[in-house]
Amino acid sequence: MSYAVVQRRVLDWAPAIAVFALGIGAWQGLVTAFHVQEFLLPKPTVIAQTFWDERGMLWDAGIYTFKEALGGFALGSGLGILAALLFAAYLPLGTAFMPFAVAANAIPIIAFAPIMNDWFGLLNPFSKMAIASVLCFFPVLINTVRGLTSVDPRSIELMRSYAAGRGTVFRRGRIPASLPHLFAGLKISSVLSMIGAIVGEYFGGPITALGVTILNASSYSNFPVAWAGIMLASAFGILFYGAVALAERLTTSWDPSRRDFHTE
Amino acid sequence: MNATQPAVSIKGLSKSFKAGVTALTGIELEVRPREFISLIGPSGCGKSTLLRIIGDLIEPSEGSVEVNGKPAHRARLDHDYGIVFQEAVLYDWRTVSKNIALPLELLKWNRERRAARVRELLELVELEGFEDNHPWQLSGGMQQRVSIARALSFDPALLLMDEPFGALDEMTRERLNLELLRIWDASGSTIVFVTHSIPEAVFLSTRVVVMSARPGRIAGIVEVDLPQPRTGRTREEPRFFELVTQVRELLAAGGAEVT
Numbered sequence: 001m002s003y004a005v006v007q008r009r010v011l012d013w014a015p016a017i018a019v020f021a022l023g024i025g026a027w028q029g030l031v032t033a034f035h036v037q038e039f040l041l042p043k044p045t046v047i048a049q050t051f052w053d054e055r056g057m058l059w060d061a062g063i064y065t066f067k068e069a070l071g072g073f074a075l076g077s078g079l080g081i082l083a084a085l086l087f088a089a090y091l092p093l094g095t096a097f098m099p100f101a102v103a104a105n106a107i108p109i110i111a112f113a114p115i116m117n118d119w120f121g122l123l124n125p126f127s128k129m130a131i132a133s134v135l136c137f138f139p140v141l142i143n144t145v146r147g148l149t150s151v152d153p154r155s156i157e158l159m160r161s162y163a164a165g166r167g168t169v170f171r172r173g174r175i176p177a178s179l180p181h182l183f184a185g186l187k188i189s190s191v192l193s194m195i196g197a198i199v200g201e202y203f204g205g206p207i208t209a210l211g212v213t214i215l216n217a218s219s220y221s222n223f224p225v226a227w228a229g230i231m232l233a234s235a236f237g238i239l240f241y242g243a244v245a246l247a248e249r250l251t252t253s254w255d256p257s258r259r260d261f262h263t264e
Numbered sequence: 265m266n267a268t269q270p271a272v273s274i275k276g277l278s279k280s281f282k283a284g285v286t287a288l289t290g291i292e293l294e295v296r297p298r299e300f301i302s303l304i305g306p307s308g309c310g311k312s313t314l315l316r317i318i319g320d321l322i323e324p325s326e327g328s329v330e331v332n333g334k335p336a337h338r339a340r341l342d343h344d345y346g347i348v349f350q351e352a353v354l355y356d357w358r359t360v361s362k363n364i365a366l367p368l369e370l371l372k373w374n375r376e377r378r379a380a381r382v383r384e385l386l387e388l389v390e391l392e393g394f395e396d397n398h399p400w401q402l403s404g405g406m407q408q409r410v411s412i413a414r415a416l417s418f419d420p421a422l423l424l425m426d427e428p429f430g431a432l433d434e435m436t437r438e439r440l441n442l443e444l445l446r447i448w449d450a451s452g453s454t455i456v457f458v459t460h461s462i463p464e465a466v467f468l469s470t471r472v473v474v475m476s477a478r479p480g481r482i483a484g485i486v487e488v489d490l491p492q493p494r495t496g497r498t499r500e501e502p503r504f505f506e507l508v509t510q511v512r513e514l515l516a517a518g519g520a521e522v523t
Contacts, residue, residue, distance in 0.1 A: 154353045158353060159370075161319055161340060162343065162367040168370060172355075172366070177355075177357075252357070253398075254358075256356060
């Protein structure tokens, strides 16, 4: 990246950073000015102090929960991709199953969390991975199917004119063309996986888990710890999203729709 | 392939679509090897459909198409076709080189042979220095040249072009017309070319097949006896204008609105 590009990137982000700083400042100012009780809303400085004091415990809890999220993401996205490949390769299968996939996507899957805990065991991380994976499955499935099936028909005709068979058209045409759509699904899933793991933990889990830590802190009115836990959970979610977005940048830099005005 | 055998032989061909629309009827056409044939006609006359049938991308309802003495299906499996559409239809994730090399990869050419052939083609379409660019980094005219290079990569006996320059501006189009004639001369292939433009058809072709609309029929064939090779000057010759007029009148007789 050239200096000019770095400068532009910084300028692009400047408004968002300003809003963030203003928001934190306003929060701190308003809580102080109106003497808001700590159990209602702690000051950002108190949350930051708590975060620092409890960093060892919070960090371990965060990593524990993130591992569950990661496992669920890998499982759910992997199955989503497999199902998408199957549905796109055998269109009648897709026609038969996709309506259910779309409908199932509307079910509040989080409501199944207690059942997953019952099936796989409250203290078994797999019970949380199962919830996260179900959440991840549908966005990846739906986006990948769309990517695999909405390829320019002429690009398929061209491959056929080179005497390419169905398998070759799939490998060389449909799969690479679907990557931008796949990543759109993975980005949604990355955030959902963290939500799935935390919510699963709300219905019970080991005390080393972040969701349990937040829940326990709230029930003992230790709200600064609860808030610090929420912040950490968000940070993991955002970082995970960022990692997937980075992988997308690296693998689909050729995608014309992602180009920001051809400056790189 | 022997010299006396027609490059394309179409007999009693018709095509109706499911909706009951008859796109083509009673098409008889023979294309000799090394000819440059243009199909011209009003929108909806089925010229693109005819091109797709020749290329075995869709099947005729009646009649037969033989390419180099083989059924079209066999010809497709034998890699007899190079196809160029109105849009370049490049694979976005492949570089210029890799787009050109795709048919060669499918033909299982080894790496060195592919690289050598790609270099030749980049030179032919004057895109040296752009081999590692991705399609989004090229102008429309350059993208179309990549698409032509890709179609030529495996030396197909028959080049099928569906309004390849239709989306380009007039100046780029005239330049690419000359380039295409140079490539045609160098490659020794037969070309079937669909166009909307009367001057383009006359300028490029050895024969112009004029079609009429709904259902698509061949209204007449104009032999273009302009001397080869064609140059920028060709467009200024009186004979060029006579031939343009002849095509225009045939189009009008076939029911097309010609302004």
